[in-house]
Amino acid sequence: MSDSDADRTIRPETSGLNSEDPEEPESDVTESTGETVTLRIFRYDPEVESKQDAGFDTFRIPTHEGMTILDALIEARDEQDPSLTFRHSCRQGVCGSDALFINGSQRLGCKTQVSELKEPIQIEPLPHHPVVKDLVVDMDSFYERMRAVEPYFDPDDPPPDELTERYQSRENREDVKLSTRCIWCGACTSSCTIASNEDVYLGPAAINKGYRFYADEREGEDRAEERLEILQEHDGVWRCQTQFSCTNVCPQDIPLTEHIQQIKRDATKADLRFW
Amino acid sequence: MGAPYDRGLIEDFGRFRYFSAGMWAWVLHKVTGWVLIGYLFAHIAVLSTAIPAASDPEAIAAGTDLYTRTIQGLEGIFLVRVLEVGLLAAAVFHMTNGIRLLLVDLGIGLEREAEGFYVSVAVTAVITVLSIPVFLPPEVVPW
Ligand code: HEM
Ligand code: SF4
Ligand code: FES
Numbered sequence: 001m002s003d004s005d006a007d008r009t010i011r012p013e014t015s016g017l018n019s020e021d022p023e024e025p026e027s028d029v030t031e032s033t034g035e036t037v038t039l040r041i042f043r044y045d046p047e048v049e050s051k052q053d054a055g056f057d058t059f060r061i062p063t064h065e066g067m068t069i070l071d072a073l074i075e076a077r078d079e080q081d082p083s084l085t086f087r088h089s090c091r092q093g094v095c096g097s098d099a100l101f102i103n104g105s106q107r108l109g110c111k112t113q114v115s116e117l118k119e120p121i122q123i124e125p126l127p128h129h130p131v132v133k134d135l136v137v138d139m140d141s142f143y144e145r146m147r148a149v150e151p152y153f154d155p156d157d158p159p160p161d162e163l164t165e166r167y168q169s170r171e172n173r174e175d176v177k178l179s180t181r182c183i184w185c186g187a188c189t190s191s192c193t194i195a196s197n198e199d200v201y202l203g204p205a206a207i208n209k210g211y212r213f214y215a216d217e218r219e220g221e222d223r224a225e226e227r228l229e230i231l232q233e234h235d236g237v238w239r240c241q242t243q244f245s246c247t248n249v250c251p252q253d254i255p256l257t258e259h260i261q262q263i264k265r266d267a268t269k270a271d272l273r274f275w
Numbered sequence: 276m277g278a279p280y281d282r283g284l285i286e287d288f289g290r291f292r293y294f295s296a297g298m299w300a301w302v303l304h305k306v307t308g309w310v311l312i313g314y315l316f317a318h319i320a321v322l323s324t325a326i327p328a329a330s331d332p333e334a335i336a337a338g339t340d341l342y343t344r345t346i347q348g349l350e351g352i353f354l355v356r357v358l359e360v361g362l363l364a365a366a367v368f369h370m371t372n373g374i375r376l377l378l379v380d381l382g383i384g385l386e387r388e389a390e391g392f393y394v395s396v397a398v399t400a401v402i403t404v405l406s407i408p409v410f411l412p413p414e415v416v417p418w
Contacts, residue, residue, distance in 0.1 A: 257385055
């Protein structure tokens, strides 16, 4: 029927091998390569006396092709030390719960290949957050900043009736497309020295979230003006010093600095008066 | 739950090993900016010696006035000459990276900001090396 259907049937015949052949190795991506990787993992547990002094534990983990840092952590916990604590959920870069400080930069454990990193791989909790236990940090300050930009769709006028959809132009969709990708992992805000030293700075993720709605034409001009006001308040975009760390670490490849700079320019233009 | 463990700021020292181009550009721009401010004050202080010197035209004609002696004295110190090379390097880097930052503010070429930093460093290096024969006495110029 379709091309893809045809593609699916060619495998055994053209390869000249019977797919049932017991000689053929099972294609199993989790098969161990017989090699191991050395991890240095940050440990801290206020409830266990021997772990109240923070430090590092070394783990040697058997690797397999395609192994991620999160896979390695799960292996370490399940096979070696059940007390090892870290957050994870989706294992596929969607939920944003396993942003960690890996070999000196903020990355998602599930989106980082073990084979790409220099050993020993050092895994620490996200910097600039209080550590609760091992790799788990308290993200409250991050969520507070996200909330501060009122991160929800809030149009000037309600739709004419409940069933009317609000269409967005293709062009406008392109403007906000990348900014909608954020998974609230906190990697960017953790990487920013300005956001870290002063809890008050909104930080890249919150500004990007504000930009996402500010740039959405469906909200209307009044709301856009308010959003600009929120984003350029004392602790908003003007604190950004274009270090580019946020843009470099964002696992969703959101051009954060670009969005922050866009807000700065729009804010400047909105405040310009010629008289 | 026990008390959360705050790792404090100490851990941040040493992070420079992991700095990206953007972070190095940021640090160097700050340092060079403040070095230039520092130089500005030193410069004003040195130039100010021309004010008392102006009241003695004969000394000026003879080249023994306070201003001339100050300048000559300073230029006679080897360290001052080396610092002048450093000052030029700071000024050139601040200027070239400043242009990079202005482009960033205009939203131009943000995806190539790292290359912009490398160009700033390269331009600074070339101009600094070429300036060595101008600032340093001929006997120490290696070529
Ligand atoms: C030659 C042309 C120059 C250019 C293109 C330039 C450009 C810039 C730019 C764009 C910034 C802002 C950086 C940011 O966005 O964070 C800046 C900061 C600064 N500049 Fe310049 N500048 C120049 C000359 C100077 C001179 C001559 C001085 C000193 C007398 C100076 C001292 C500073 C200082 C102190 C800062 C602030 C550094 C900080 O962030 O703490 N600049 N410069
Ligand atoms: S902007 Fe990127 S790095 Fe920042 S919280 Fe969102 S997904 Fe994470
Ligand atoms: S586990 Fe969900 S993003 Fe990594």
